[in-house]
Amino acid sequence: MTSKRSIRTLISSANSSLRPTQPARRTFAPTSASTSACTFTTSTPPHNPEYETEAADRPRWQQTPARMITPFRIRPQPKGPVFKVNDDPRRLDEAYMRMLGPNGDKALSEEVKWLAVTHKSFDHGRRGFNDRLAFLGRRIVSLQTSLALLNSPQCLAPPEMDSYGRMPYTHPALSGLPGLTHEAKDSILDKTRLAPIAERYGLDKVTRWKPQRADNLQGSGIEAVLTTSLYAIVGAIALERGGEIANKIVQEKILSPLGFMFEN
Template sequence: MASKTPIRSLLQTTRSSLCPARLSRPSLVRTSACAFSTTTPSRAPEYETEAADRPRWQQTPPRMVAPFRTRPLPRGPVFHVNDDPRKLDDAYVRMLGPGGDKMLSEEVKWLAVTHKSFDHGRRGFNDRLAFLGKRIISLQTSQALLSFPPAESWPRDANGHPVPDKFGRSPFIHPALANLASLTADAKDSVLDKKRLSGLAERYGLDKVTRWKPKRADNLQGSGIDAVLMTSLYAIVGAIALERGGEVANKVTQDKILAPLGFTFSSD
């Protein structure tokens, strides 16, 4: 019978030669896991200084800036956007009166005049403020039209009763419905016309402080400046409603927007 000693020694030699290979696997796994570590990396110094030293309206979030420009620079003149806080305060004073530059916080003052085309919307834009402001201005316009005397009224006799028409019919007349004929879609659209509101915004100097990027700097009308200025006007009213309350926003709408457009309001 052959001896089993050579076979056992061979097996022991084989096992001893395989042991280092088995022990090396965990080290490889640990080494590769370090490359995919979930530990938060240290922030670059420029991120901390930018976020801490400069306000939001004055900077683009550093992590939203591309490392290089993907599109060529547009041809033609360059449109310069206002970055002077004093110039912005002057526009608010012209629109809201003395102390108008103190009605809103610094961040909201810039947000209300920032269109979504400026800096690709990375510094915030005024669409939501304009949505609220438009609802407020629309409501105040409807109430003003209801209090406005109608252009035409049904003819009445000497006693104040409506005169029947040729078919013998007379309309139902009530004081609550007297001015309802003035509240039409055409009348409201003519009051809140884009051209009229943009002209009013130019009177207040909002065209000099609104931050936006026209398609062509040499053709602002073709780039939609009327819609941009109208949005800034709506957004300022919406911002006042959020920070000062609805009563103040209604008063600003009546005195600074509807009154210059031809409406009159009683002092009470």
């Protein structure tokens, strides 16, 4: 007859055989290949030495930011001739000296000189463009034009007495007021009148833009582009040289060729 101790031993061994066995814990020792594939890092990836050298050696106006260059071209190449954009600093300095006078090439910093003649259509605006400078310059030119219209002589008939025997009030300071109208100012600052002035200073040879058709610059809007460059130069002069010099440039280089006379 089997003893109680042997029965208990049999039952305990049976229970242990019925329990689910736990899987053995494996220690994963990552290899070099798995580490490179699974490890995440927040450090900045190393830059291409070619881009670093190019960015260090070339100024900003002369290069497109490396991270803004697409790896392949999306649009097809345009048909027709290719428009050549000026990249010669000496040619740009000649245009500034022609417009601003002697030492005009030193009136602005190198970066701003190129920015003032860069339209937003050039290089998709990735090197900066002159819209903000032109906005400021347009306001300055508009103000000086209004003052010139107020001070310009008007050919008006002498005032006559009305039926009640009253004489209209007149004053020398108000003599130019009838000429200060939106129509008069818009006709003076029309792009068809300002574009030839910009061409006289050679801005058509140095303005950086991309026409829709290189064989039809007039239809591509060259007059508006040149007018924007003219305004942008005035805005740049106001920011770097002050409003007094900018007002003098507007009077002598823009409004005087349009027929206005100013006292020295």
